[in-house]
Amino acid sequence: MHHLKVFLILLTTAGVLSAQSEYLFSDGGHPTKVRLAEDELFSRANRGVRSVATGQAWGSGSVLRLETSARKFARANWAQDSRALAPVFYDLADLSPRATSEARRAAARRVMTAKLHVRLEPGHTESLAPTRPLAFEASLLPGWVLVSYDDAFAALDAADWLSRQGGYEFSPVFSRVMSKRQILNKLPNDTYYSKQWHLQSSAFNLTMRNAWDLATGKDINIAIVDDGLEIAHEDLSDNSYSLGQGLHINFNEGDPNDPSPLKTEDNHGTSCAGLTAAVGFNNLGVIGVAPAAGLMGVRLIAGDSPDDAAGRALAWQPKDIITHVSSNSWGPSDDGASGGRISSLQLAGIEKGARENRNGLGTVFAISAGNGRAENDDQSYDGFSSSRYAIAVAAVDREGKQSSYSESGMGVAISAFGGEYKQPNVMWTTDNMGADSHASKLEKHETTLAPPNYTDSFNGTSAAAPQISGAIALMLERNPRLGYRDVKEILMRTANREGLQGKDEFVKNGADFVLSHSFGAGLVNVSAALELAPRWTNLGPLVFAEVELTGTGAIPDDGTVVSTDVPVSNRLRVEHVELTFSIKHANRGDITIGFISPSGMLSVAQPRPNDDNADFTNYTMTSVMHWGESSAGTWKLVFADNVANGVAGTITAAKLRFLGTAQ
Numbered sequence: 001m002h003h004l005k006v007f008l009i010l011l012t013t014a015g016v017l018s019a020q021s022e023y024l025f026s027d028g029g030h031p032t033k034v035r036l037a038e039d040e041l042f043s044r045a046n047r048g049v050r051s052v053a054t055g056q057a058w059g060s061g062s063v064l065r066l067e068t069s070a071r072k073f074a075r076a077n078w079a080q081d082s083r084a085l086a087p088v089f090y091d092l093a094d095l096s097p098r099a100t101s102e103a104r105r106a107a108a109r110r111v112m113t114a115k116l117h118v119r120l121e122p123g124h125t126e127s128l129a130p131t132r133p134l135a136f137e138a139s140l141l142p143g144w145v146l147v148s149y150d151d152a153f154a155a156l157d158a159a160d161w162l163s164r165q166g167g168y169e170f171s172p173v174f175s176r177v178m179s180k181r182q183i184l185n186k187l188p189n190d191t192y193y194s195k196q197w198h199l200q201s202s203a204f205n206l207t208m209r210n211a212w213d214l215a216t217g218k219d220i221n222i223a224i225v226d227d228g229l230e231i232a233h234e235d236l237s238d239n240s241y242s243l244g245q246g247l248h249i250n251f252n253e254g255d256p257n258d259p260s261p262l263k264t265e266d267n268h269g270t271s272c273a274g275l276t277a278a279v280g281f282n283n284l285g286v287i288g289v290a291p292a293a294g295l296m297g298v299r300l301i302a303g304d305s306p307d308d309a310a311g312r313a314l315a316w317q318p319k320d321i322i323t324h325v326s327s328n329s330w331g332p333s334d335d336g337a338s339g340g341r342i343s344s345l346q347l348a349g350i351e352k353g354a355r356e357n358r359n360g361l362g363t364v365f366a367i368s369a370g371n372g373r374a375e376n377d378d379q380s381y382d383g384f385s386s387s388r389y390a391i392a393v394a395a396v397d398r399e400g401k402q403s404s405y406s407e408s409g410m411g412v413a414i415s416a417f418g419g420e421y422k423q424p425n426v427m428w429t430t431d432n433m434g435a436d437s438h439a440s441k442l443e444k445h446e447t448t449l450a451p452p453n454y455t456d457s458f459n460g461t462s463a464a465a466p467q468i469s470g471a472i473a474l475m476l477e478r479n480p481r482l483g484y485r486d487v488k489e490i491l492m493r494t495a496n497r498e499g500l501q502g503k504d505e506f507v508k509n510g511a512d513f514v515l516s517h518s519f520g521a522g523l524v525n526v527s528a529a530l531e532l533a534p535r536w537t538n539l540g541p542l543v544f545a546e547v548e549l550t551g552t553g554a555i556p557d558d559g560t561v562v563s564t565d566v567p568v569s570n571r572l573r574v575e576h577v578e579l580t581f582s583i584k585h586a587n588r589g590d591i592t593i594g595f596i597s598p599s600g601m602l603s604v605a606q607p608r609p610n611d612d613n614a615d616f617t618n619y620t621m622t623s624v625m626h627w628g629e630s631s632a633g634t635w636k637l638v639f640a641d642n643v644a645n646g647v648a649g650t651i652t653a654a655k656l657r658f659l660g661t662a663q
């Protein structure tokens with residue numbers, strides 16, 4: 001067979017670039033001219049690459065814009081996993097010189113794989129030996145062969161070699177994104193969308209992809225339980241119910257039906273609401289994760305509030321409406337010393353909401369996991385976020401690190417973005433409107449660049465939970481039949497772990513859930529959750545089993561680990577495990593408390609040096625670390641006092657309770 005000559009086009013400015021940037025390939029005989037984007041790099045699976053300023057979601061990863069040559073950069077960052085990185089080309093036939101918009105660029109984008117498609121006579125593969133191929137396989141095109149290399153950059157080197165040799169007719173096997181014809185591919189036109197790095201423009205992001213083509217939160221209602229909700233805000237009002245409908249409530253001072261903030265400092269709820277459901281596609285401001293969801297304001301924490309009000313706030317579902325989601329960016333003190341218990345009335349409110357609202361499917365509660373890590377607080381000591389009726393949300397910063405304040409704990413289920421304290425590792429969202437709010441923001445955040453009505457300085461697990469609330473709204477639009485436990489499991493099953501760096505390691509449990517006390521199942525992956533939601537078969541009815549221990553056990557002051565075997569014969573597929581215990585100890589913050597499942601998976605609450613209070617009485621911790629595991633087998637309770645200060649204690653009661661489905 002005749003070998004076609006392939007012409008090589010070298011840029012005349014070759015002195016600038018070490019390698020050629022325009023190539024003429026042969027796509028199975030069809031000449032194809034492409035340009036190598038020397039300054040772009042494809043990174044699969046949302047991988048965080050340091051020192052990259054911008055990235056754009058594309059296919060199953062992101063295209064990163066670099067300041068240096070992609071080839072050099074990739075080689076320098078090889079340790080990250082060479083197969084996750086690939087060169088980016090543009091098809092010149094699809095990239096008109098007039099095309100400037102990102103959408104057109106994306107359509108012309110071709111990402112290199114580790115394979116070349118080469119026209120070769122049978123038995124002539126030997127001639128490619130200098131390119132160090134890994135393997136050859138037959139092509140669907142007669143007379144052509146697929147040649148694999150170590151990675152996409154090795155394939156690029158091979159392509160350069162073939163070009164230099166001349167006489168070869170070949171093309172890289174490209175990866176490209178095909179468009180789904182039936183979808184809208186909505187692109188936000190909101191003014192500060194590009195600043196909202198958590199949505200798309202950072203290497204780590206919520207993996208929205210085409211989420212807004214599938215769902216926007218329409219007909220889904222979210223209660224923002226906070227210090228207020230500015231329902232008249234220019235970028236929230238279209239999603240907020242009007243005052244006269246009686247769907248908002250105010251438990252603090254002022255009109256009991258109006259959740260609007262009354263003081264400048266009550267801007268927390270308005271900022272949380274913007275992350276969840278700022279109006280999208282309205283040429284204004286920012287965009288929430290659920291840009292068309294309905295907002296109900298439940299004003300509770302602008303002052304002190306009675307426990308029964310907190311209970312009612314959590315169970316909030318006014319007549320003739322469904323409360324799908326309850327977003328809670330608050331909780332017990334994170335001082336690392338408080339017990340972290342919430343009142344029975346609060347607990348009853350969240351339980352009622354989860355069991356009865358939404359016609360028995362349950363309001364889904366997203367709750368911040370707490371900001372007390374600097375105080376050595378541990379989310380395991382937070383009866384609110386760790387409640388089995390809730391989804392505890394931890395915070396990740398812009399680089400995929402556990403936010404410095406974000407607490408680890410056995411109840412942390414999922415993570416979203418909270419950032420840190422300084423630009424640009426802080427978040428854009430809505431702020432209360434008006435000059436007073438703007439002035440107070442300038443006073444607090446000298447580096448703020450946000451105009452009035454918006455902030456670029458929001459952070460905390462307070463910022464993270466509202467993103468999960470928005471994600472839940474999208475999931476429930478896709479599949480309104482999901483129960484609150486189903487939503488939790490889907491979020492956990494689909495989360496991203498890659499590249500996250502936290503205090504605690506990810507560990508695979510006996511049911512192949514990979515979990516960490518820092519991040520739970522990892523960083524929320526909105527588009528993956530939306531894929532799974534409509535295909536999901538709801539979990540069966542909730543059942544429980546419990547094993548109570550009798551007798552007492554000393555916890556010596558010398559660090560000895562006190563361990564007790566707990567044989568369990570009941571066979572459940574576990575979702576939550578609750579450990580309830582009583583300990584006599586004059587300085588309870590000395591104690592490490594944990595339990596280990598038959599598979600070896602550990603749930604642990606770290607000691608809290610700030611906690612010099614005495615005793616735990618009938619204290620409950622709730623773990624998600626055993627999600628999917630079987631309850632049957634021998635569990636182990638472990639206690640240790642690691643602070644040799646002459647103060648020791650005694651366990652006087654302990655009970656393990658398993659909640660899940662019959663197995």
Ligand SMILES: [Ca+2]
Nearest residue numbers: 190279284286
């Ligand atoms: Ca907007």
Ligand SMILES: [Ca+2]
Nearest residue numbers: 334370372377
């Ligand atoms: Ca806490």
Ligand SMILES: [Ca+2]
Nearest residue numbers: 590643645647
């Ligand atoms: Ca001690």
